Amino acid sequence: HQVRDDTNWFGRHPQHRGNFEWLGFIFEGTAALDMVAQVRERFAGPYRLDPQAALLRRMTALTKERTHYVTMAPSECMSMTCGLLAMVLKAAEGEVNAPQTRQLAETAEALLRESPENDWTVGELASRCGVSREHLTRAFKEKYGVSPRRYLGELRIQEACARLRGTQEPIKNIMLDLGYTSHATFNRAFRRYTDATPSEYRDARNP
Numbered sequence: 001h002q003v004r005d006d007t008n009w010f011g012r013h014p015q016h017r018g019n020f021e022w023l024g025f026i027f028e029g030t031a032a033l034d035m036v037a038q039v040r041e042r043f044a045g046p047y048r049l050d051p052q053a054a055l056l057r058r059m060t061a062l063t064k065e066r067t068h069y070v071t072m073a074p075s076e077c078m079s080m081t082c083g084l085l086a087m088v089l090k091a092a093e094g095e096v097n098a099p100q101t102r103q104l105a106e107t108a109e110a111l112l113r114e115s116p117e118n119d120w121t122v123g124e125l126a127s128r129c130g131v132s133r134e135h136l137t138r139a140f141k142e143k144y145g146v147s148p149r150r151y152l153g154e155l156r157i158q159e160a161c162a163r164l165r166g167t168q169e170p171i172k173n174i175m176l177d178l179g180y181t182s183h184a185t186f187n188r189a190f191r192r193y194t195d196a197t198p199s200e201y202r203d204a205r206n207p
Helices: 032-044 054-063 073-115 124-127 133-144 148-165 172-176 183-194 198-205
Strands: none
Touching: 032 073, 073 124, 073 133, 073 148, 124 133, 124 148, 124 198, 133 148, 148 172, 148 183, 148 198, 172 183, 172 198, 183 198
């Protein structure tokens, strides 16, 4: 909106009281308008927010007031405004960073798949990808739904299952090739994912 633009009625439609599909801000003053222009230039909208977030539920409740005018303490108003702006910016940043986040996760996943026998730590993966442990873990979970360590464990067992089904290799060789150093550790990991030991799995699929 431009300064003193009264043509939009502050986003209110008299026939849809309290049922808003979007939220709008009215900014007045040159500094505020400059800030908005910079944000819009960097982050293309719309910005999708969680409708169940406490702040949005509070604002939705306010739209149902009879007059659409609410009296509140300045501190509450400032807290609400800053909180919503922070939510919008976080959502916008997420949209902008999504391709980089996916690429980072895929790079880490390729390292795990290339060398599943390596006992990768999150720190080692993060170092190879040039990011922090926290950043990598967050990106990886967003893309694959599990942590890098959990993914590595599943990857190893998937490979073990394929070799147990399709070859007659000794179980010990498969175990060592996938980075396990003891039968007990391998059996525990295998049973966790398949509810069977490697021997039981092979016997059941190669009668």
